[in-house]
Amino acid sequence: MEEMQMSEELFRLLDGSRMVSKQGDAMMLLTVTEDHWPHVAMISAGEILALDRQQLRLALWPGTTTTGNMIRTGKATLAAFIGGRAHYVRLLLDQLPELPDAEYPRARFTATVAASRTDTAKYADILTGVTIRLKNPAEVLKRWEKTHKELLR
Template sequence: MLVEEIQLSKELFGLLDGSRLESKQGEAMMLLTVTDDHWPHVAMISAGEIVALNRRQLRLALWSGTTTTGNVIRTGKATLAAFADGRAYYVRLLLEQLPELPDAEYPRARFTATVASSRADTAKYADILTGVTIRLKNPAEVLKRWEKTHEELMR
């Protein structure tokens, strides 16, 4: 069953709101873009690289020079695929690059994103138990970087 909105669900907003990063360190999502030769490109993004300002606006921090970043700069579009509370979410984003922060501790390409559409997908015959989960190799170091990345995304 599909439910479509033009904002994040309360559940997905709770995953992306930037709070409780330590409890979200295993969460990863997929960010889909389109290459210049029209092929889908999939990258993973963690809870530390995305923050929802509200249910319509997000900020993303992407590694500079990557295929994903180039695709976002070129098209201004991406789809976020995330999994929470037994649902798969597909969020179409319209993105604009933010100015570089010369004093950034962890330099990234920063983007502001507006939700163009958000679909929640469930099935009557099955429960979605998990999406992409990760295990950080050095949680203390990564969580520190994520917290700083979120601070820099808010500037």
């Protein structure tokens, strides 16, 4: 069943708190290219921030295929695998203005949950989704903290 808000479990992952414990968490961000092919990118917990269960902010590298697709279509789907469940969230996007004083320039978006679905498999347990290991955790966590602050502006 689809809902108009993300699950509480996904919200807690994306709420911007306890980032040290979330540094290995990554999700898939799906968009559609100009020639109508699905495009998949990874997004980390430091590049997305849930304001509540219906509103998010995203900070992406400018000039990427994903960023271009999001600007063009105003849509994306977030796929996250946590707690033994798959979470699929359709997002309606609006680009936010650039921050001229941003330490880490990003294409920033506000997102509204258009539909959200949580899925499990009756015949199997989902053990993990995308897990990453940061090469320089102190540097990246500092950048994520600043990115989240800039997403709130």
